[in-house]
Amino acid sequence: MTAILELNQITKVYARAAAVENIDFTLLRGEVHALLGENGAGKSTLTKMIAGVVAPTSGTILLEGKPFSPKTPSDALKAGIAMVFQETSLVPSMTVAQNLFLGNEKVFNRVRGINIAAQQFMQSLSFQVDPTLQVTALGAAKKQMVEIARAMLLKAQVIVFDEPTATLTPEEKRHFFELVRTLKSRGVSVIFISHALEEALEISDRITVLRDGKHVLTDLTANFDRARIVRAMVGRTLSQELYGTRKSTIRPPGRRVLSVSNLRVGNTVKNNSLSVFAGQVTGIFGLVGSGRTETFKVVAGVIKRDYTNGGEVFLEGKAVRYRVPAQSVRDGVAYITEDRKIEGFFETMSIKSNVFVGLLAKTRFGKFWLRNREIDTVGEKWVNSLQVRAVSKGARVIELSGGNQQKAVIAKSLVQEPELIIFDEPTRGVDVGAIAEIHQIINRLADEGKAVVVISSYLPEVMLLSDRLLVARQGKVVEEFSPRDATEETLMYAAVH
Amino acid sequence: MFDALASLFRRGGSSLSVPILDGALKPNNLLEQAPVFAENPDLEDIALGPDGEIYAACGFVVARVSENGELVPVSAFDGAVTALTFLSDGSLAVALGNRLIIDAGTPQSRTIDMVDGKPLMAVNALHAQADGSLLICDGSQQRPYPDWSRDLMEKGASGRLLRFDRASGTTAVLAAGLGYAFGALVDGQGRTLVSESWRHQVSAVTDRRTTPAIAALPGYPARMAPAPGGGLWLSLFACRTQLVEFVLRESDYRREMLRTIDPKYWVAPALSSGEDFLEPLQGGSVKQMGILKPWAPPRSYGLVVLFNADFIPVLSLHSRTGGRHHGVVAVVQRNDDLFVLSKGAGRILRLSLSQVAAEGAQ
Numbered sequence: 001m002t003a004i005l006e007l008n009q010i011t012k013v014y015a016r017a018a019a020v021e022n023i024d025f026t027l028l029r030g031e032v033h034a035l036l037g038e039n040g041a042g043k044s045t046l047t048k049m050i051a052g053v054v055a056p057t058s059g060t061i062l063l064e065g066k067p068f069s070p071k072t073p074s075d076a077l078k079a080g081i082a083m084v085f086q087e088t089s090l091v092p093s094m095t096v097a098q099n100l101f102l103g104n105e106k107v108f109n110r111v112r113g114i115n116i117a118a119q120q121f122m123q124s125l126s127f128q129v130d131p132t133l134q135v136t137a138l139g140a141a142k143k144q145m146v147e148i149a150r151a152m153l154l155k156a157q158v159i160v161f162d163e164p165t166a167t168l169t170p171e172e173k174r175h176f177f178e179l180v181r182t183l184k185s186r187g188v189s190v191i192f193i194s195h196a197l198e199e200a201l202e203i204s205d206r207i208t209v210l211r212d213g214k215h216v217l218t219d220l221t222a223n224f225d226r227a228r229i230v231r232a233m234v235g236r237t238l239s240q241e242l243y244g245t246r247k248s249t250i251r252p253p254g255r256r257v258l259s260v261s262n263l264r265v266g267n268t269v270k271n272n273s274l275s276v277f278a279g280q281v282t283g284i285f286g287l288v289g290s291g292r293t294e295t296f297k298v299v300a301g302v303i304k305r306d307y308t309n310g311g312e313v314f315l316e317g318k319a320v321r322y323r324v325p326a327q328s329v330r331d332g333v334a335y336i337t338e339d340r341k342i343e344g345f346f347e348t349m350s351i352k353s354n355v356f357v358g359l360l361a362k363t364r365f366g367k368f369w370l371r372n373r374e375i376d377t378v379g380e381k382w383v384n385s386l387q388v389r390a391v392s393k394g395a396r397v398i399e400l401s402g403g404n405q406q407k408a409v410i411a412k413s414l415v416q417e418p419e420l421i422i423f424d425e426p427t428r429g430v431d432v433g434a435i436a437e438i439h440q441i442i443n444r445l446a447d448e449g450k451a452v453v454v455i456s457s458y459l460p461e462v463m464l465l466s467d468r469l470l471v472a473r474q475g476k477v478v479e480e481f482s483p484r485d486a487t488e489e490t491l492m493y494a495a496v497h
Numbered sequence: 498m499f500d501a502l503a504s505l506f507r508r509g510g511s512s513l514s515v516p517i518l519d520g521a522l523k524p525n526n527l528l529e530q531a532p533v534f535a536e537n538p539d540l541e542d543i544a545l546g547p548d549g550e551i552y553a554a555c556g557f558v559v560a561r562v563s564e565n566g567e568l569v570p571v572s573a574f575d576g577a578v579t580a581l582t583f584l585s586d587g588s589l590a591v592a593l594g595n596r597l598i599i600d601a602g603t604p605q606s607r608t609i610d611m612v613d614g615k616p617l618m619a620v621n622a623l624h625a626q627a628d629g630s631l632l633i634c635d636g637s638q639q640r641p642y643p644d645w646s647r648d649l650m651e652k653g654a655s656g657r658l659l660r661f662d663r664a665s666g667t668t669a670v671l672a673a674g675l676g677y678a679f680g681a682l683v684d685g686q687g688r689t690l691v692s693e694s695w696r697h698q699v700s701a702v703t704d705r706r707t708t709p710a711i712a713a714l715p716g717y718p719a720r721m722a723p724a725p726g727g728g729l730w731l732s733l734f735a736c737r738t739q740l741v742e743f744v745l746r747e748s749d750y751r752r753e754m755l756r757t758i759d760p761k762y763w764v765a766p767a768l769s770s771g772e773d774f775l776e777p778l779q780g781g782s783v784k785q786m787g788i789l790k791p792w793a794p795p796r797s798y799g800l801v802v803l804f805n806a807d808f809i810p811v812l813s814l815h816s817r818t819g820g821r822h823h824g825v826v827a828v829v830q831r832n833d834d835l836f837v838l839s840k841g842a843g844r845i846l847r848l849s850l851s852q853v854a855a856e857g858a859q
Contacts (some may be wrong), residue, residue, distance in 0.1 A: 253520050255809055259713065261514030262739070273517035312514040317712055468520065480523050 001063075002030040003051065004189050005081075006157055006188060010059035012045050013398075019045040022059070023215045025208060027158065032180060032190045034204035035223070036197070037233055037431065042213040047160045050191070051083035052076035066402055069338060074103065080157035084147045084164055090135045090239055096122075096146050097131035100153055125149055125179065145172075157184065160191040163429055177203050197229050205240035209233055219396065233432055250483060251467045254278030256317070257420050257451035260295060261310035265303065268294045270475035271311070276420065283454045283466025284477075285459065286495050291475035292455045293338060296422045300335035301328040315420070320451050329361045334418035336410055338425035338455070344409040346399035351377020351408050354397055382411035388439060404436025410441060421445055422453040440466060459488045471495050513746070516697075521802075521810040524791065527853060528799045528825070529816040534836065534847035535566040535857040541828045542622075542720070543558060543845060547587035551746060551829065551836055553845065554578035557794040559591060559601070562845060571751045572602035577705055579642050582623040582631070584663065590631055591619035591771060594642045597633060599661065607839075612659050614667045619645070619656075622692075622720045624681045629663035631673075632681035646765045649695055650744075652750055658691045658734050670704045679734075679826075680720035685727030688701040692718035695738070697737060709762045711808045719826045727806035732825040734840070735766030741771065766826025769841030770796040789819035796840055797823035814848070822846060 005027040012020040027033050030247045035043045037296065050061065050071030061068045070076040073083070082276040090099045097118035100124060101109075104345055118131035128146045135143060144164060151159050161180075165173050171343045180203055194200050200207060208218040209232040243443055253257040258276040263269050269291040284292045285426045297303045299313055301322025315319050315331055322328045325335070337343040345354045356375045371486055382388075388407045394409045397408050407424065412422065423442060427435045442465055456462040469481040479494040518524055539556035546552045551562040552571070559581055560568035576593035583589055593655060595610040596618050610617050612616045612635075617637035636765065638655035640648040640806055656675030661668045672678075672691060680692035680699075689702040690710055694717040700707035711718075716733030724730050744764045754763055761767075764777045771789065799816030814837070816822035825839025830850070837846040 055758075252811070255807070255808065256520070256713075259516060261516060263511065271513075273519075275517060277520055309512055311512050316712065403707050470519075477519075480519055 001030060002062065003027065004029045005068075006062040007046070008062070010046070010049060010061070011057050012042075012049060012054060013057045015272060018058075018213050020049070021213045023213075024209070025218075027189050027191060028206075029189055030184055030187045031205045032203055033186055033191045034200035034207045035191055036229060037090045037209065037210035037216075041210040041233070043210055043429065045160060045213075046210070047162060047191060047193065049085060050076070050158070051081055051160055052081070060245055072415065075405070076331040077154055077156070080155070081160070082151040082156035082158070083160040084144075084151050084162065090143060090146055090150075090160070092134070093137060093138040095131065096129055096133055096138070096345060096371075097133060099135055099146055100131070100150050100235045100355055102150075104154075105124070118227060121153060124150055125152060126175065142379055148176070152179075152183075156188065157374050158189045158191070160193070160468060161194045164192070165194060167347075173324070197226050199345060200229070203227070229241075230432055241318055251446060253280050253281045253468075254451075257315070257319075258453075260299065261312045261314070262309075263295060263298060263313065264289070264309060265294050265308045266306065268475055269298070269305075272476040273311075274470055274477045276451045276453055277468075278419070278451045279446060279449045280467040281446045281454055281465050283462040283469045284453060284455045284472055285457070285462045285491050286472030287457065289474070290472035290495065292472045293424055294454060295472075296335060296424065296455065299328070299420075300333050302335065312467040326361055329416055329418075330364065332417070332419035332486060334413035334416055334420070335422045336413050336424060336426065338428060340405055340409045345405065345412065349395050350379075350389060350396055351400070351411075352394075354408055354417050355379045355382045355411045358415045360414045366485060378415060382415055383408075386411050386414075386441060401431070402428040402436075403438070406430050406434065406438060407441075410438070418450070420451045420453070422455070423456045424455060425457065427456075427458070435461075463488070463491070465467060498572055501668075508697075510568040513739045513742050515574070515739055516713050518715050518736075518813075518815075521748075522715060522813045524815045524817050525813070526817065526820070527848065527856070528814040528822050528837065528839075528846065529820040530800060531814070531846035531848045533566070533839065533844050534569060535562045535845040536843060537568055538839060538843040539577075540838055540843050540845065541578060543829050543836055544582050545632075545829050545831055547583055549831065551845070552583075552589075552830070554581045558791060559589065566845075569759050574598070574601070577618075578636075579621050580623045582624045582625045583693065584631060585627055585629045586846060588665075590623055590625070592623060592633070595605055596620070597661075599631070603748060605667075609661070612657070613670045615657075618710055619657075621645075622678070622680045622814050624683070624721075625685050629662070631661040632683070632689070632691075632784060633659040633661060633668070634678040634681050635659060636679055636747060645677065645694075646760060646763060646767075647755065647804070650755055650763065652745065653677060653695065653854065656693070658689075670705070672707050673739070674706055674795040675700070675707070680718060682721040684723065684729055688715075690721065692731070694718055694734075699731065711804060716798065720828070721724075722830060724803055728804050728811070730830060730835070731802045731804060732828045732837070733798075733802065734768060734824050734826050736795045737766075738783065738794045738796075740764055740794060741766060743840045763822075767797045767841075768826075770787060770823065771819065791817035791819055793818045799825045799839055801825055801828050801835075801837055812853070814853070847859065 003419050007025040010023045011086045037043050049056045052075050101114050122129050129142050129145055137430050164180045189426045190379050204221045207221050207224055209216040211358050235496045255278050256275050257278050260274050263272040272295050286292045296304045302325055352375055386407045388404050426438050466483055470488050472479045473495055502787045537555050541553040555562050557574050558569045558570040559572045574781050578591050579594050580592040582679050588597050591601045597607055597620055600606045617635050618638050619642040621636045621642050622634040624632040635657040637648045639652045639653050648695050652709045654674055654676045656678035658672040659668050660671050675697035676693040678691050679694045682690045690699050694700050697714045698709045699708040699711040716736040719732045719734045722730045762775050795818040799822040799851050801814040803812040805811050822839040822841050827838040829836045833850050835850055
């Protein structure tokens with residue numbers, strides 16, 4: 001196979017810190033090339049340079065043997081390079097069809113015409129998405145489908161997928177893999193960024209590992225196993241300890257902190273009942289649509305349960321019905337969202353300001369006079385405590401890597417000194433090294449006697465962390481397991497049958 | 498009509514919810530599969546005798562339960578025995594519904610039928626203290642003991658916890674206005690506890706005032722027994738269901754039901770079920786292929802819970818919907834053996850706690 005894209009000694013420097021340094025990278029025609037590394041390793045920066053989102057500080061890019069230096073993403077698109085971003089880049093207020101054809105509109109457009117074209121195109125990909133729906137009404141998985149469809153529509157020769165499967169269900173993932181194989185058979189080259197190592201091992205032809213902005217190794221996928229990838233990614237031997245080990249000690253339950261009885265929320269939560277105990281990690285496993293997130297959003301006051309026959313929520317034995325999240329925060333509930341970029345932080349504010357905002361949420365009337373010293377002190381304490389790593393002290397949260405962003409979101413909640421902490425997909429889009437650190441935080445909280453809930457779609461994670469395992473299906477908890485008895489098969493069986 | 502409107506303004510809107518059996522209360526079949534130690538349809542209460550034997554109240558007699566499960570009568574009375582215990586000096590105290598007999602079966606026996614100017618009505622549990630005194634549960638001031646279901650349907654709250662002082666020979670009221678007192682205990686930390694069945698809680702009693710010690714139980718608590726380490730065993734004679742909770746909110750319906758329906762077909766908790774097709778069911782009780790599913794809403798249930806000294810549940814034993822060992826009203830631990838009285842089945846069950854632990858029950 002010949003090379004379609006070559007990067008030679010590519011470097012990108014932000015604020016005197018090199019995000020990517022002297023990287024050589026080759027993409028062959030018709031190959032699926034997995035790009036792996038911890039968050040902050042430089043994967044996104046590298047691919048953004050390929051897609052014309054940012055310009056390299058030094059080094060050269062060759063596309064089909066010719067020098068290539070895209071100034072904008074549309075330059076890259078014209079040259080046949082499309083990027084499907086980690087976070088959706090769709091316009092929420094526009095319809096699916098309008099998003100698909102955005103930037104490629106004709107002088108005169110008929111709504112009906114683009115709807116039909118979009119419908120036909122989506123059907124050709126076997127994507128069940130109504131093109132007339134507004135993107136804001138779509139779930140994460142469907143948004144991802146639209147993103148992928150848009151890249152396909154542009155007839156790109158190189159498609160970069162940045163964490164494409166993070167929000168997809170197992171079934172949708174299989175479908176996505178089929179799609180990638182189809183692309184490959186048509187001679188399209190794919191760069192695939194993922195934190196799910198099994199996916200990289202399953203779908204890619206070659207794997208490149210980056211660490212701290214530097215190239216570590218590139219080899220055929222057949223020559224890799226999980227341990228080798230992890231070793232290369234983190235530069236230390238984590239082997240399989242991160243996942244795959246059975247929990248050896250189970251914390252005994254403390255007092256009942258949360259009790260949800262016969263909860264109903266529209267069609268998503270149906271007569272759901274569960275308890276959460278102090279000093280334990282309660283793991284909630286379920287597939288997309290099982291009502292896990294909605295249940296705990298009701299607990300945190302983010303959404304409301306049905307008024308008639310909506311069930312009851314008891315916190316420390318007291319019946320509660322929160323109108324707004326601030327009330328639950330004051331009662332010691334922290335909900336750490338699965339969608340950190342939208343709901344988790346203020347992206348243009350610094351880490352310490354974000355942390356301090358968390359503290360302000362706890363007070364009933366806020367603070368009339370803010371002292372910078374207090375903001376600094378509180379912020380630094382939590383940055384140090386959770387080891388949030390940033391280029392500079394005043395760095396904005398948006399500039400952090402995914403793992404550090406997540407730690408900042410956790411710090412923002414923990415500063416409120418909650419008694420019940422709900423982690424919704426705590427390690428989604430987070431690199432392997434940060435996963436271990438976030439797991440340590442979760443375990444530390446449970447050891448301190450807090451009631452901890454971990455909602456996760458990733459079985460090894462939920463099995464490793466939980467002292468109790470609850471499986472949700474179709475809007476309610478259907479089974480409880482002890483980690484001693486649970487296997488991936490039994491949990492998945494409970495989740496789908 | 499008024500009930501329907503009022504329900505919208507209650508806490509939680511019109512929601513009807515019951516606590517879930519999860520965590521340490523996760524259902525199992527340990528009680529259902531427990532070996533039967535003794536059997537008699539009239540069994541009412543059990544107690545550990547001073548000789549280390551198990552004694553049972555069975556109809557009009559108190560009987561010793563031999564190791565082979567035979568009931569050997571030791572005392573007979575002129576009424577059905579509703580509770581028994583042995584005082585610290587080894588003497589027997591029994592309740593006959595509206596009477597209490599101290600030093601029963603001896604020439605010195607004395608009868609108490611009135612306390613604080615009010616007659617005893619439904620004495621259903623006795624607990625002897627180390628100082629020779631006796632805690633007495635008078636379940637209701639309105640209805641006799643066999644009529645407990647009517648007391649629930651009338652939302653009775655007239656139970657009393659009494660204390661008989663051996664030294665002075667007087668009986669005092671420790672707490673009144675209880676939502677059916679059905680079990681008393683002074684735990685390892687000296688706290689006086691009483692089961693309030695209709696309030697689904699175990700209350701701590703101090704200076705004639707009660708505060709919830711174990712609240713929001715998923716069933717109706719009954720008699721208690723001390724457990725090693727300062728904890729306690731609690732028997733629950735039935736589980737709560739949304740249907741019964743609903744009926745308890747619907748005053749008109751309830752009044753009509755009490756007036757016109759045979760009590761055994763009331764929408765109310767029961768000590769046993771499945772014997773008559775006229776019994777009320779909730780949600781059809783989820784019967785598939787002729788088998789009543791164990792997760793169906795239970796009309797009767799068997800449940801024993803072990804609480805530690807901090808009142809946190811650590812172990813539970815269940816006989817689930819469709820099972821036999823329902824209506825558990827008493828439990829006694831003797832070394833490694835746990836004796837459980839299933840009144841619904843008319844059986845005393847004997848479980849080995851080390852075996853239970855080995856089976857890894859939560």
